[in-house]
Amino acid sequence: MKKFNPEGVHETPGYHHVTIVEAGRMAFLAGQCPLDRDGTLVGAGDHLAQADQIAANALTVLAAAGAKPADVVRSVIYVVSDENQVLGAVWRRFGESPLGPAFSTASTLLGVAALGFSGQLVELDLTAALS
Numbered sequence: 001m002k003k004f005n006p007e008g009v010h011e012t013p014g015y016h017h018v019t020i021v022e023a024g025r026m027a028f029l030a031g032q033c034p035l036d037r038d039g040t041l042v043g044a045g046d047h048l049a050q051a052d053q054i055a056a057n058a059l060t061v062l063a064a065a066g067a068k069p070a071d072v073v074r075s076v077i078y079v080v081s082d083e084n085q086v087l088g089a090v091w092r093r094f095g096e097s098p099l100g101p102a103f104s105t106a107s108t109l110l111g112v113a114a115l116g117f118s119g120q121l122v123e124l125d126l127t128a129a130l131s
Contacts (some may be wrong), residue, residue, distance in 0.1 A: 001073060001129060003105055005071040014095060015107040019073045027065040031078075032124045033117060034060045041119050046078065048093050052121040053059055055097040058124055067128040072102035076125040077109045087111055090122055104124060 003016035034042045034050035035057070043049025062068060078089050087109055093104050115123050 001094050001105075001111055002125060013091075013095050013112045015103055016105055018023040021129045027062070027067055027072075027128040027130055029061050029065070029126040031056065031116075031126070032061065032126070033115075033120060034122060035117070041117060043121075044116070044119045045121075046080070047121045049123045050120070051090050051093040052097070054124050055099040058102075058126060059097055062126070062128060065128065065131055067115040069099050071128040071130065072126050073129050074127040075102055075105065075107045076108050078105070078112050078115060078125070080112055080115055081112065082111045 001022075002020040003018065005012060005017045010016055032054045034053040036042050036053065038089050040055040059069070062071070077090060077094065081087060091103075091109050094100065115121070
């Protein structure tokens with residue numbers, strides 16, 4: 001995998017504009033939600049608590065696919081908010097978690113109006129390259 005930022009584009013806060021992966025096996029994870037093993041919403045009203053649950057879920061799903069955070073080649077973070085402070089706090093929380101290496105690659109952070117589950121404030125979409 002090759003990650004880089006080409007000349008002529010802005011600096012990034014840790015991710016890379018381009019990630020190149022040689023052809024091979026890929027794992028496309030379903031959007032990871034802040035639900036516990038029983039399907040109960042975790043962290044009602046708390047973006048960061050939801051990010052913590054999502055990171056834990058994503059680590060479990062990546063491991064089941066035979067991948068680790070460093071194998072992630074693309075991430076999309078959805079946050080129910082239009083406040084830059086909230087969006088940035090969720091980004092930092094993921095980056096500081098054990099899932100953190102996943103966010104050094106091509107990544108998108110989006111503020112959205114709503115997500116699929118009642119009370120859901122955060123969702124994470126990951127794609128990983130498998131060796």
